[in-house]
Amino acid sequence: VFTALPLLLRRLGRRAPRLLIAPRGELMAGALGERRGRKLIYLRTLRALGLLRGAHFHATSEAEAQELRQFGLEPIRLVADLPPLLSTPFSPRPAQEGAPLRIVFLSRIEAKKNLFFALEVLAQVTVPVSLDIIGPVGDPVYWARCQEAMARLPAHVQARYLGPIEPEQVLSSLASYELFMFPTLAENNGYVIHEALLAGCSLLISDQTPWRQLEQTRVGSDLPLHVPDFAKAITEFAAMATAERMAQRHRAQAYGLARLDAEAGLAATRAMLAQAIKAG
Numbered sequence: 001v002f003t004a005l006p007l008l009l010r011r012l013g014r015r016a017p018r019l020l021i022a023p024r025g026e027l028m029a030g031a032l033g034e035r036r037g038r039k040l041i042y043l044r045t046l047r048a049l050g051l052l053r054g055a056h057f058h059a060t061s062e063a064e065a066q067e068l069r070q071f072g073l074e075p076i077r078l079v080a081d082l083p084p085l086l087s088t089p090f091s092p093r094p095a096q097e098g099a100p101l102r103i104v105f106l107s108r109i110e111a112k113k114n115l116f117f118a119l120e121v122l123a124q125v126t127v128p129v130s131l132d133i134i135g136p137v138g139d140p141v142y143w144a145r146c147q148e149a150m151a152r153l154p155a156h157v158q159a160r161y162l163g164p165i166e167p168e169q170v171l172s173s174l175a176s177y178e179l180f181m182f183p184t185l186a187e188n189n190g191y192v193i194h195e196a197l198l199a200g201c202s203l204l205i206s207d208q209t210p211w212r213q214l215e216q217t218r219v220g221s222d223l224p225l226h227v228p229d230f231a232k233a234i235t236e237f238a239a240m241a242t243a244e245r246m247a248q249r250h251r252a253q254a255y256g257l258a259r260l261d262a263e264a265g266l267a268a269t270r271a272m273l274a275q276a277i278k279a280g
Helices: 004-012 036-046 062-070 115-124 138-152 168-173 190-198 227-239 242-258 260-277
Strands: 056-059 075-080 101-105 131-133 157-163 179-182 202-206 221-223
Touching: 004 036, 056 062, 056 227, 056 260, 062 075, 075 260, 101 115, 101 168, 101 190, 101 227, 115 157, 138 260, 157 242, 168 190, 179 190, 179 227, 190 202, 202 227, 202 242, 221 227, 221 242
Parallel strands: 056 075, 101 131, 101 179, 131 157, 179 202, 202 221
Antiparallel strands: none
């Protein structure tokens, strides 16, 4: 409805309008892992019908641009995504001394976001932790698997589902948590990662996003999708003194604020649109 139909109408029109397609990570390897065959047939059909002729493509990271080139989708405009809107920063809420480590997963619940992996990690953690899961259910079958995994968690690991929240509630909700765990299979930008930083959450994410080298900035970890590595990172974070964990959260927020340059992003986006119009 939102891609094939407009492309078909454009193809049937007397004069094809300028076209800029933003795949938003849908053609990255991690995103293609689910129903890969069906997605590739869909893409080949679009190309065979000439529906992508004259199109330009928007990539928000070099990793995404490389994936697009592998499918022969060019020309590519590489422009970072716009940052979140932030009027007033939220102060990270301190944890109670001796309380279980508070972890949050906030995203749409589907295979690409990899909640099931997060639950496998928590099954191997030996320290007391709590996990709150926030977000809409995008795949009921996948969610059923996650619920089964939640039921098997050891007694010192508590997990609960809080459901979806409104976008304007995201930052205030995240500010209550010490660690944002997001073992995603693929992100072209990772908007929610930036939001977690702005709320003062330390990060524990996969290495399949543009948010890399987090250990060097001392705001968290970006790791390969290996369950023992994630479990070790949680154990090490939980072993920190409460004050040390809070110091890392403040660094995380400062790091997120430093990347909050909306004016530069808007200027780059306008330039990309102007180039696509001119080239077309």
